[in-house]
Amino acid sequence: MDYNYREVEQKWRTFWEENKTFKTEINPSKPKYYVLDMFPYPSGAGLHVGHPLGYIASDIIARYKRLKGFNVLHPMGFDSFGLPAEQYAIQTGQHPAITTEENITTYIRQLKQIGFSYDWDKEVRTSDAKYYKWTQWIFMQLFNHYYDKDANKALKISDLIVRFAESGNKSVNAVCDEDTVNFTAEDWNGMSEYEQQSMLLKYRLTYPDESVVNWCPGLGTVLANDEVKDGVSERGGFPVEQKKMKQWAMRITAYADRLIDGLNEVDWSDSMKDQQRNWIGRSTGASVRFSLYDVRDSMFDVSDSMFEVRNSENKQTSNNEQRTTKIEQQKSNNEKPTSIEVFTTRVDTIYGVSFMVIAPEHEYVPFLTTSEQKEAVEEYVQWVASRSELDRMSEVKKVSGVFTGSYVINPFNNEKVPIYLADYVLAGYGTGAVMGVPSGDQRDWNFATHFNLPIVPILDAQKDIDTQADNTKEGKYINSGIINGMNYKEATATLTKFLEENGIGKGKIQYRLRNAVFSRQRYWGEPVPAYFKDGLPYLMDESELPLTLPVIDKYLPTETGEPPLGRAEGWKYKGEYEYELSTMPGWAGSSWYWYRYMDAHNEAEFASQESINYWKAVDLYIGGSEHATGHLLYSRFWNKFLKDLGLVPEEEFAKKLINQGMIQGRSNFVYRVKESEGQGKKPVFVSFGLKDKYEVTPLHVDVNIVSNEVLDIQAFKNWRSEYVDAELILEDGKYICGVEVEKMSKRWYNVVNPDTLVDKVGADTLRLYEMFLGPLEQAKPWNTNGIDGSFRFIKKVWRLFYDDQDNFKVKDEVPTPAELKVLHTAIKKVEEDLERYSFNTVVSTLMICVNDLGSLKCSKKAILQDLVILMSPYTPHIAEELWTILGNEAGTISYANFPKFNPVYLVEANFEYPISINGKVRANLSFPTDTLPAEIEAAVRENEIVMKWLEGKEIKKVIVVPKRIVNVVM
Template sequence: MLKYNFKKIENFSKKKWKISNFFNKKKKSKIYILDMFPYPSGDGLHIGHTIGYIASDIYTKYKILKGYNVLHPIGFDSFGLPTEQYAFQIKKHPKLITNINIKNYKKQLKNIGLFFNWEREIITSDPSYYKWTQWIFIKLFNSWYDNKKKKTRSINDLIKIFNKEGNINIFLFNNRKQSLFSNKEWKKFSNKKKENILQNYRLAFISERKVNWCPELSTVLANDEVKNGRSERGGFPVYKKKMKQWSIRITDYSERLLKDIKKINCTKNLKNIQNNWIGKSKGVELIFKIKNKINISNINIFTKEPENIFGISFIAISTEHNLVNFIKRKKIKYYIKKIEKSYLNKDSNLIGYFTKIYAIHPFTKKEIPIYITNYVMEYGSYSIMGVPNINKIDYNFAKKFNLPIIKILNKKKIFINSYFLNNLNKKKAIEKINYIIKKKKIGIKKINYKLKDAVFSRQRYWGEPIPIYYYKNNIPKTINNLPLILPDIKYKLFNNNGESPLKKEKNWAWNIKKKKIVNKKKIDNLHTFPIETDTMPSWAASSWYYLRYMDSKNYKKIVSAKKEKYWKNVDLYIGGIEHATGHLIYSRFFHKFLNDIGIVSTIEPFNKIINQGLILGKSVIISKINKTNNFISYDLIKKKNDIQNIYISNKLLKKNNNFDENNIENNNCEIDLYKLKKWRKDFKNNNFILNKGKFIAKIKIEKMSKSKYNTINPDKIIKKFGVDSFRLYEMFLGPLNQNKIWDNKGIVGTYQFLKKFWNLFYSKGKFYISNKKPNKEELKILHYTILKIEKNIKNFEFNTSISLFMITLKKLIKINCNKKSILKKLLIIFAPFAPNFSEFIWNKIGENKSIFNSKFPIFKKKYIISNNVKYYIMINNKIKLKIYLNKNEKNIEKKILKNKKINILLNNKKIKKILIIKEKKIINILI
């Protein structure tokens, strides 16, 4: 018998698919299936990445077999900080590294048998692509959001309003903090002053703001790139720093982003994440007058619960609050720096600085101290009421600074010690206080959003240049000759010490006459001007890439109207839940903006989103004592607050470790110190504190990540077991949306299953299937499988599909089925899951065209619908068992009296009467 040889099978399939085209078919029905595209790192794909790609590929192949015109493209998100850092380390240009990494990724993706529209491939670091990212930025720069019309308009429309009316009306419905002016005053303003005003409205604008600054990475980071006060990349400390930055006014779209999330078919969890990130809250902005004589008369604080004002013992403000600018103290700068260094660290101690400024309680007229603290921004605000009796953090802060803790509610949630709220429950208290606030005019109703404008500047090289030059008096102007190409600079300049590497580039000035880049020495502020040196964040390119796939070769437009109207939305978007905040918010914002300016015809980019679960890997963590060069064995640790956790490769564990797979989290395993010191040079000079001659590490099961050294390369598994065994096992691990633990032992099962399936097509040492007509049982097995597999694919229940294939195979082997009409159809429905296997056998049984040129079998009810009817057998009104009778049975009484199981229950007792209730399918035997 010919053995199952997956290498031979895969070589055949690759050649077959190379000359075939399963896409770009002129068919009535279209479907756009998209994976969140990969960042091509040097380590390549790991098995955590591939689970989503295999799932989308199964669905793609299914839709191809169903006759759809499928768009399933792929590209590479190739700009970004990791490549730049790696380039600096190995002294090579990121462009070269990116090309090598992409080549490796493409090889891996093709090895897994994935079907992609490779002719539509995009690479975000290619100027032909980022030309359009720059084009979007220019459109944002030249736009403002009209809150009255609830859409974006051209900045020229705003200038016309200012020329005609001034900004009184604009100020009222846009709530921008600036002075009012008439149209006559506007016309007299200098160009610089006009631009400063317009910057308050532009959707892409430049301003000084406090940002997340990482000194180790020498760049600004977005909020979603910072976890617990440290950079997600590298785990370095992140501080607040005031810098001049480009930002995107995403906050103008807050309400639309919140409202339209309901239109996306996704999990409640994903919708909740989006809602929480935007963070809409209704409440009151209370006005507290300032007691001290400073250039600010009051402080406004938004609160969802104004009734808690009677429990206030202090006001907490962030370092970004406007009041900070008016505090003149010698130590203020020291405390500001101290506070900002702990800003994003939730585990840090509470830090506060008393401003020696008091606010006046709007009701009681008592003096309330104002503190600058490090925890205010956690609430998405710049100032909060400190109510210790209600809030735990406020309580801890009040305790630390000896501030009063005022009790305002009793156990029954009735207000006490609250003046006119005494003896009221919460509902009535809210009604009363809102009435007083309105009557006394000490606050206004307001809707607040936690979402902040997105910082768009990055102080690094490997990103899209921002197409801006600075005209006379530093006025930003757009460079419309796109693309503005990123210059090739030496890797030595990447270590920027906080400055953008492009600042050191000689040829980085813009000549407005020649409309091209020239040497900086030619800057004269007449014809030649400096170009912006910051680059765009990595999310800029990934926020609209799905549109470019629709029309990737169009050099004149971002996407043609005809192709956009045909493909419209992404019908199915598959990716990790970790992209549920930043990426999804930005993509939806870009799409709505492009809809406003007439580029896209839909209001949401994605119809359906599926978040695949994580493949969890075994991480190894060693412990370092803070502010020392000492590493300590994990089992010797007493105070965990003094410890810094450092991830190392799980290959450094000693092989003789007793590892309990059923209690993984409690495993403490021994490290091979010789290998550890050899693995990374910086460990050589450290001291290791052992316990009885052993150095123990902590084992943790968590998300696979290159930074945690716990990834598994699919190439090695495929080399040993084949592509189809790997594909089947990844899907068999569990439901697509749940987290799964990888176990190398399990893949042996899917490999053995394929070998058994292979043998089904053999007879007497060669490929052979019979042309005989199938019997009823064979047809029943086949059509039941077609019905269930199609249902499972539609519901993305791929693990249960593979279980069903295994059951079906057992049934067919048991009845020795080798009928052509059965096995051919079974092979077609199996093809999306194990494409190489199916393609090879399809050819061997006499089919010259690819299996994916065939049609998905149609389920026929007649083969699995039974004539039998289920009846419940009752004895003296108690249900005892159920039996099946033919629905056309004429003598039911005679039939049941012959049933052995019923006779055992009757035990030879005399039957008084048999009641047959056909409507309810009940037979009641009275004895």
């Protein structure tokens, strides 16, 4: 009889659950090890085969470390706020909490089925009020702190207020908004409450700010970037425009340097560190202020329709009498700007400036545009508003832009420089303005060539600048006023000094990193524990947490375009003040969850100091590389902040990080005819083979309603309400779908579920197979072609214990040297490979070991017992069963001792040297392992085969690499 995996696996899963085999407690007598998985978003599609890849790997390490004597924390939880549940709620009216609960139940069932050694008592869910209470609490701490550059850490806002009252802000060296002006203690004490609070917002680590969003008037909502395709909404095909909106932001830039420095102390891949460093993008340069030249009039009526959207917030501001203070006036819309500031990393090229470019959404645009240029500018701004940031940065070859009609003055040579708008300058980055130096920058060169602007050489080393830009720093400066004849270093120093002495600029460090937007115009997220009084945000009291999500009738924005929370009846702080209506973004709850696992049910703190100081930081963190610059950066930021508050001990929360490669999915597509897009139109889809005859938009379709690329039409119509009466243009009576290999993701409907596989071959086989697929880090498309090999392996192991007639054949005999050699070869390799996280090669090693023991007909207990331990991290169910069968206490293999490798069994008397001649192997010669290289050389020189290959030529050299190879050079 074959091994009955269904029965055995079920038996041990029940055992583990009932006996809480993996329950973990603080135990100072043992070394600790914390293995963490990036927790999943519980999608409606259930767990897919891509999830377990990382989970299996981390579970293997968790089990391996237990065998090595560590006290292992290995928890699992759910990142359960998010867009898909809300989207489902919009479609069905079902409360996202219900859907989420159902999905989590499914996930837990699926996870338990795979035999992970999680301590389920420590499970967390970010959408649980008991959890998000602490997310809100951390948010409040951020609001109540500012970043002090002298202390190089976050300090209390209450302390800042004291300092302002005593000496103003001149002596305060803190991270704050760019436009913060200097004030004295007198100024501060003379300010109204409103003015003081407004000022403090410029310092708080979280604060309301304006940022650009994808506004879709057709759907009356803000869309995520990936809900937008070709400038229209993915759902419904409505136009999308860029709009500025008041949003909460997190001052992550305050931590930019520490986020860069911290990378030096973690064991992450260099590529991952590079990505983070580049994302933060620290660059050293200078800011330079260019005065505006002769602004004759401001041609634009500020209330002009084109600018209405952008200025709506500002208008509100100026309507509010209280807010128009002396300080604010400088920024007010009614005053003409007098200069434009740029940031440059190449201040040395300043004499080569022949134009200036500002972002089309720059706030000065109305003032800079002359009446002659008004129409062209208006048209251009409108066009740019329809384009996403990504589109704008991607299209580098096509030059676009428009002249505003205005000029600035180059402060170094007093030349008139025309001001253009161009979409490659983004308002959100730097000052939203750049100086154009066509001889030294290719994009500027392209722009200058396109608009026929002068290209001035500035260095004598520049070559061929009439065909392309040359960004060299070599040579001496020419055409460059005060720096003529200098080299790069001298010039930069001279210019920076000049800027500072004349008050027109200064040396500056600029980051590409932007402060993180912390609002979503959605329902299914953490409510922000803030309310508004006179248009300013205030926190509720900590004792009033959690602020729970109110009940609403529909999960859509209000008629006036407010977020769904605007629908909540009477939802006001103390019945009086408006709450913040946006919710927190997806990354809020995931930015600190590893601490909650340490003490998941604590109601007094986010986790006890005792637990935090025992578990400290994550020793191994496994998750997808797609989180490189999102989750992993935000989490590091929050961790550093919590450390500043003295609440956690470690500067970096994840000591070792492994990025599992994506298991790619095979996506299926349907093709919607473009003419049928838009509200109220009947959707028309055309089959793959006929799609070239129409203008179509490819749309993802659920792979589970497609089989062999043929669409199940009825299932498709039921899939989404708007497709109920869709028309399908068929070929040969079928609707054929397109196929593409891409990331397996719920939002592309290409999720494949592991349940079927567990049923067909068992969890142990699935675990083994997923590891056997290849290196953990490498991406690979999912297919089950090789799974039989893993299944056979399990059966072969069983057959070492039982013969064909089901007789137990394990004997208590003394192992032979050959058997010990097989076993210890495996022990060595399994240990080495696990230490370097080479999960796939361990599977091969186990297979070779089992094959060899089979050939040796070895069924000796001493050998098999160690083999079972070696296997147990990969195939815990069968290992637990065999362990018990061998006479050990039931359910104890998880805490057994990893077999000790003994090199004695591997000693070889001889080594067979490959003999290569000019790099090509021509013979093999065996020598005792202690033979000296000179003796080997002598033997090789006299070898017949070698002589034959020499054909009478001289041997130039013989290279002997001990226990590797011999190479004869002739």
